[in-house]
Amino acid sequence: MAVKKTVKTAKTAKKAEKPAKKTVKSAKKPVKDIKTVKAAAKKTAVKKSAKKNLDWSNLPFSYIKTDKRFVANFRNGEWDKGRLTTDDKVVITECAGVLQYSQSCFEGLKAYTTEDGRIVAFRPDLNAERMERSCRRLEMPVFPKEKFIEAVLSVIKANKSYVPPYGSGATLYVRPYMFGSNAVIGVKPADEYQFRILVTPVGPYFKGGAKPITVRISDMDRAAPHGTGDIKAGLNYAMSLHNIVDAHKNGFSENMYLDPATHTYIEETGGANILFVTKDGRIVTPKSDSILPSITRRSLIYVAESILHIPVE
Known part of the structure; x- marks a missing residue:
């Protein structure tokens, strides 16, 4: 049973150094130049994997705007290809099905940084399957499972600097959701829908973390x-x-x-x-x-x- 999906991260400093070592060796550069090359390689690797400057250990369970989100639209009986966007605003008609008759569903999962620096998402395939059941029950078009997983991983990768570091107790919360977007008057399903995925770094759901609650x-x-x-x-x-x-x-x-x-x-x-x-x-x-x-x-x-x-x- 596949439990984790892995998102590729930036190369480590060690890998970035290899070409530099080969070049220095063949040219027989002075020791000073070797140190300079190593420092440059290390700086490049850190820049690629740099995290946002947040107080990771004290994050609340609340929304923080991140860089990218995924948006796809269902019109004329089919989904478009979808895209990543920096725009966090949703613009819909005042008579949208979601506003008039609450036609919406959502999912929730998390992405983590592992001890060895990888970024992993917990079982997005099962979230895709559960959202499919929700959509069918609410007479909404199913967003294909493979595209769902691909979109989840692409949003995480696009916001990898917001994935909390290992050991911080925080995670990147991933929220896929869908709603009826066209005008609907009279109790019936919408004809058009929007599927979106936002991500936000969060602390524990309950204050105090993994402790007994009343x-x-x-x-x-x-x-x-x-x-x-x-x-x-x-x-x-x-x-x-x-x-x-x-x-x-x-x-x-x-x-x-x-x-x-x-x-x-x-x-x-x-x-x-x-x-x-x-x-x-x-x-x-x-x-x-x-x-x-x-x-x-x-x-x-x-x-x-x-x-x-x-x-x-």
């Missing part, structure tokens, strides 16, 4: 039975805003939702799936048609069962 059992529902809880529709998250604001006001980090049909089984939180570890070492995770199929949960279950041989229910 949650509450919510008496409200995140999704309706047989509804759209299993897709990543924008409106699903708008419906949960009041409840998460209320939770924060009362000292809780998140809401834990029960199944909407009977309110007797734990399902998920507003922003994440749930996995339980029993006293005897088993992993138990809720199963429901109204839960968003988490890529992180799927990966953890695979590692637990196939690599660590931990029982999963």
